Amino acid sequence: MHLHDVWFLLIAVLWTGYFFLEGFDFGIGVLTRLLARDRTERRVLINTIGPVWDANEVWLLTAGGATFAAFPDWYATLFSGFYLPLLVILVCLILRGVAFEYRHKRSEERWQRNWEQAIFWCSLIPAFLWGVAFANMVRGVPIGPDKNYAGDLLDLLNPYALLGGALTLVLFTFHGAVFAALKTVGDIRVRARRQAAVLGLATVVLAVPFLGWTQADSGNARFLGACAAAVLALLGALLMNARGREGWAFALSGVTVAALVAGLFLALFPDVMPSSLDPRWSLTAQDAASSPYTLKIMTWVAALMTPLVLAYQAWTYWVFRKRIGTQHIPVGH
Structure with missing residues (x-):
């Protein structure tokens, strides 16, 4: 296996890890409006991801940085062609992080309500737009002979991409509902399980046509x-x-997210950015890769640092493993 193939695989793993972790993160943000009935329950949901949400976003930084270093042409074409949706995602992630940190700084209802609205919308919008972006990347976008994006925003808002966005939004919210059931106690835990059942069925309804369409169009x-x-x-x-086995349910919902993302990368390979204008103008992993020396250095760094990062993040989840409920929220908070 060539180094550019290895790095395509590693980048796929990084994006898979990001969506596995940030998926339930986004889902919790959406559920602050769909599941929580009052400010106390919204606080409970936010607290379930409070210690880990920023660490989850490190996977995005690593995936983006690895793409830039290992496949600079892929990075350039992707971020120039998808500039507006990726900019919206970036702004949402910034506002979302600020909302987590500032919501509790003041006790006024209006202050907290506005930041809670920011958490909701800045979770919902990226969850949708990531699906739109990856669906377009697999389907193919207008790329000219100079390897540059030759389309506009409307080319990205096609029915297939919109279906992909709806699927990731519902799937991540389902993933978040299962996580909420795993991390909470009391009435909110019961309602989270009921919400997860509805969202899971909605995911099936969206996944069947999307996966079938992908298989017919570019699958293998x-x-x-x-x-x-x-x-x-x-x-x-x-x-x-349905059986109340939240740990197994969360593990399997995570496998669902991971298998879906892995499937998209498997459908994409050996291309990294297919051209819908002419297959000869598509970017392949071999053509878009950095020099072998660069990839070799990156491989050694990844081999040394990745186990440390995984160990630290696993330790963080272990430390904050206990369930919480409304009884753990102090009165007046």
């Missing part, structure tokens, strides 16, 4: 296998959720 045997894993994991998560 590898993608079909990932689809089967995603569907089976989703059905298993629904079953475990």
Whole structure:
């Protein structure tokens, strides 16, 4: 296996890890309006991700940085062609982080309500736009002979991409509902399980046409296998959720997210940015890669640092593993 193939695989793993972790993060943000009934319950939901949300976003920085270093042409074409949606995602992530930190600084209802609105919308919009972006990347976008994006914003808002955005939004919210059931106690835990059941069925309704469309358009045997894993994991998560086995339900919902993202990368390879104008103008992993020396240095750094990062993040989740409920929120907070 060539180094550019190894780094395509590593970048796929980084994006998969990001969506696995940030997926339930976004889902919790959306559920602050769909599940929580009052400010106290919204505080409970926010506290479930309070210690980990910023660490989850490190995966995005790593994935973006690795793409820039390992595949500079891929990075340049992707971020220039998808400039506006990626800018919206970036602004949302900034506002979302500020909202988490500033919501509790003052006790006025209006102050907290405005920041809670920011958390909701800045979770919902990225969850949708990431699906739009990755669906377009797999489907193919207008790329000219100079390897530059030759389309406009309307080219990105096609039915297939919008279906992909709806799928990721509902899937991440389902993932978040299962996580909420795992991390809470009392009435909110029961309602989170009920919400997860509804969201899981909605995910099935959206996943079947999206995966079928992808398979018909650009799929292969590898993608079909990932689809089967995603569907089976989703059905298993629904079953475990119905039985009250929140740990298994969360693990299987995470497998669903991971299998879906992995499937998209498997459908994409060996291209990194297919051209919808002419297949000869598509960017491939080999053509878009950095020099072998650069990839070799990156491989050594990744081999040394990745286990440390994984160990630290696993330790963080272990420390903050206990459930919380409304009884843990002090009166007046």
